[in-house]
Amino acid sequence: MSYERLESCPVCCKAEFRNKLVVEDRTVSHESFAIVQCANCAFQFTNPRPGPAEIGRYYESDDYVSHNSGAAGLVNQAYKVARFFTVRRKVSLLNKLAPxxxxxxxxxxxxGHFLAAAQAANWQVAGLEPSARAREEASSRLGQPVGQESLASFAPGSFDAITLWHVLEHVHLLNETLAQLTALLKPDGVLLIAVPNVESLDAQHYRELWAAYDVPRHLYHFAPKTMAQLLKKHKLTIRQxxxxxxxxxxxxxLSEKHKAERAGGLLTVLKAGYKSNHYAEQHEGQYSSLLYVAGRRTPAA
Structure with missing residues (x-):
């Protein structure tokens, strides 16, 4: 098994890193991976990591629910219940934020659940998905083909809105992909990027057991400041x-599940989630996950 090592920070291009954490892949391989932090801009990323040709095997789990609607178990059932509500909220947000x-x-x-809901709300939709199983299901759900990965199949300035729901942290070619996505936006188009937040209270509480590290599938671990720096590189402004x-x-x-025999029950989970959200209210919106609403220019006053 070969791994690729980043020699410079994807955000600021400096080459001095500090070791942050060692995290176990608790979903598939049970291998351990290092998370490093840039000494200059504080961006965190998994390094070294499996390359694009090797990463596929780390997604080979029937429990990886975003690629498999038939995934079983209590956690996955909870995910599906939450998805029922969040998909509708996402479409409502999209309708408010897009031009x-x-x-x-x-x-x-x-x-394809989000795309299907957007399609029902009269959006003209397109999707890209690298997982063959998920792609087949999405194509069936939408009644139209879903592509594999290539952004080159779309003309520049094609889209009023581009969404990445917990996707950017998985992308090997981070800067190249952001440059392509930016080019595909219409001048007044909106880019919605949802990612976990390493500065949330639940990240601080669970540390190496924090499920949103999800190594090695998550290659990058964002915070508001590093996301702002990254998007600025691509001439994007965070609007909200x-x-x-x-x-x-x-x-x-998920993090409690990672604690194995020390795991808490439902009350522990509810308390942890409540504390994290309450902390965010008091600390500049440092929620467990954040949705960045970006565009190529600031809307006219």
Whole structure:
């Protein structure tokens, strides 16, 4: 098994890193991976990591619910219940944030539930998804083909909105992909990026057991400041940063599961999620997950 090592920070391009944590892959391989932090800009990323040709085997789990609607178990059932509500909230947000109800690309669309809801709300939708199983299910759900990965199949300036729901942290070619996505936006289009937040209270509480590290599938571990720096590199402005409060409960449930015999019950999970959200209210919106609303220019006053 070969791994690739990043020699420079994807955000600031400096080459001095500090070891942050060692985290176990508790979903598939049970291997351990190092998370490093850039000494200059504080961006955190998994390093070394499996390359694009090797990463696929780390997704080979029937429990990886975003790629498999048939996944069983209590945690996955909770995910599906939450998805029922969050998909509708996502479409409502999209309708408020986008300049118009037009062309939508969901990059990393999984099994297509969000795209189907957007389609029902009169969006013209397109999706890309690397997982063959999820792609087949999404294509069936939408009644149209879903592509594999290539952004080159779309013309520049094609989309009123592009969404990445917990996807950017998985992308090997981070800067190249952001450059391509930016080029696909219409001048007044909106880019919605949802990612976990390493500065949340649940990240601090669970440390190496924090489920949202999800190594090695998560290659990058964002915070508001590093996300702002990254998007600025691509001439994108963050217009809003919105909370995703349900994620604190779901991530806490997974993190408690990682604690094995020391795991707490439902009350422990509810308390952890509540504390994380309450902390965020008092500390500049440092929620477990954040939705960054970005565009190529600031809207006219």
């Amino acid at each position: 118009r109800c037009g062309q939508l690309l969901d990059y990393g669309c999984g099994t 940063t919105l909370p995703m409060p349900l994620d604190a409960y779901y991530v806490s449930m």
